[in-house]
Amino acid sequence: MTPTVDALASRRDRYQQAAxxxxxxxxxxxxxxxxxxxADDVMADMLLVLWRRLDDVxxxxxxxxxxxxxxxxxxxxxxxxxxxxxxxxxxSTNMPRDAFETQPTHGSDDYxxxxxxxxxxxxxEREVLTMWAWDHLExxxxxxxxxxxxxxxxxxxxxxxxxxxxxxxxKNLLPTGQSTSGATExx
Amino acid sequence: xxxxxxxQLLEQIDPMPRDExxxxxxYRTRLENIMNTANxxxxxxxxxxxxxxxxxxxxxxxxxIIGGIAAALVAIAISTVVLTRDNNSVSTRSLSLAxxxxxxxxxxxxxxxVLAAMPVAFAGTATEITQTTVTINVDHWFTTDTAETDLxxxxxxxxxxxAALDGVDFVxxxxxxxxxxxxxxxxxxxxxPATPEFETAFTSAFGG
Numbered sequence: 001m002t003p004t005v006d007a008l009a010s011r012r013d014r015y016q017q018a019a020x021x022x023x024x025x026x027x028x029x030x031x032x033x034x035x036x037x038x039a040d041d042v043m044a045d046m047l048l049v050l051w052r053r054l055d056d057v058x059x060x061x062x063x064x065x066x067x068x069x070x071x072x073x074x075x076x077x078x079x080x081x082x083x084x085x086x087x088x089x090x091x092s093t094n095m096p097r098d099a100f101e102t103q104p105t106h107g108s109d110d111y112x113x114x115x116x117x118x119x120x121x122x123x124x125e126r127e128v129l130t131m132w133a134w135d136h137l138e139x140x141x142x143x144x145x146x147x148x149x150x151x152x153x154x155x156x157x158x159x160x161x162x163x164x165x166x167x168x169x170x171k172n173l174l175p176t177g178q179s180t181s182g183a184t185e186x187x
Numbered sequence: 188x189x190x191x192x193x194x195q196l197l198e199q200i201d202p203m204p205r206d207e208x209x210x211x212x213x214y215r216t217r218l219e220n221i222m223n224t225a226n227x228x229x230x231x232x233x234x235x236x237x238x239x240x241x242x243x244x245x246x247x248x249x250x251x252i253i254g255g256i257a258a259a260l261v262a263i264a265i266s267t268v269v270l271t272r273d274n275n276s277v278s279t280r281s282l283s284l285a286x287x288x289x290x291x292x293x294x295x296x297x298x299x300x301v302l303a304a305m306p307v308a309f310a311g312t313a314t315e316i317t318q319t320t321v322t323i324n325v326d327h328w329f330t331t332d333t334a335e336t337d338l339x340x341x342x343x344x345x346x347x348x349x350a351a352l353d354g355v356d357f358v359x360x361x362x363x364x365x366x367x368x369x370x371x372x373x374x375x376x377x378x379x380p381a382t383p384e385f386e387t388a389f390t391s392a393f394g395g
Contacts, residue, residue, distance in 0.1 A: 012222055019218050023211060031203045044217055049354045051221050052376065073354045111200050118197070133197035147356070161193055174192060 015054050018062040019047060026066050029135050030074055038077050045073040064144040067137075071145060117167040125160035132157055278336035282307075284321070284343050284350065285371045297376045303392035305366040305373065306332040310381060310389070311339065312362045319343055321350045321357050323365065329393035339365070341372055352378055364389050 026046060030039040049069045057065045118126060131137045131145070143153035168174040198204070308329035315322040321341040328335045343350055350357040353374045362381040366373045379385060
């Protein structure tokens, strides 16, 4: 029942290595979707969950696991922000409405047409598309984070690319005569 | 080719571009604190006489901690405790999952003495998860402030579609150790999956 000293040391080493490895991608993931203050809290929550659930995380699966945890913690943080807003009528100015919004925190005046086209996508498609484009996640990783099948993630991503591609071609931001790749190419 | 162009376009509006440096000092400090505290946490099964711990090994004033937790939980959620018994004599207690909005970074460190003061503590298996409720089939009541029931129905906060404790989803078939105060399930590490270490902590706190 009681872990041995060696087992504890080994667990501690694994935790430290995993925490350091996921820091940058998870922080960037969260920071893309929330203020620095919220991101800081989410990272702290993620570290604690990783420690408590480390034994459930497969070797090599640390990053998608931590991204999934961070996404849920972020959703909780932002929901509580909304609740405070309802209660007190004020809120941090750069806090997105929820974890799936993708409101950039800086440089928001650049590329207005591209931003508009992205904003027109359904939220679920916008989320997978930004995960792919900004966080460089593949469909199978996105699936793990969202808790859906890899096939569903690939299809959703494919649709999102197609929809955004069509819109950007209409705006002459992409050359006409080409279409986005098939879903399988994203895996 | 089109994928490449699309990604390049979207990267132009990336709010956190890859060439933007990030500060890791605070993160590393937190990491060290967790590992220092966690080392103590892992010794629960070894030294049940020395339960109080936190980063750096300083002891708590338990009444203050209990008061803090109770005050926070009372302040953040409205609870409902309902006992029902249907025709098949399966009794159900209703608890709610706190939509706390409280970051775990603001949680108090786990402490068996705090755990021992919880008015409701039980072990059971998640048998059903809907969009509004998680049902736990209770196999053991460590302590309760009302009658023991066969099931506990944990209501999710309005607007939440996934049931999670401390950011980790409930899973049907998994066994959990749960505490509650004022009808609200406690997070912050005081409820969670029934790992051997957590079982030991509950046994230490409530005497089995």
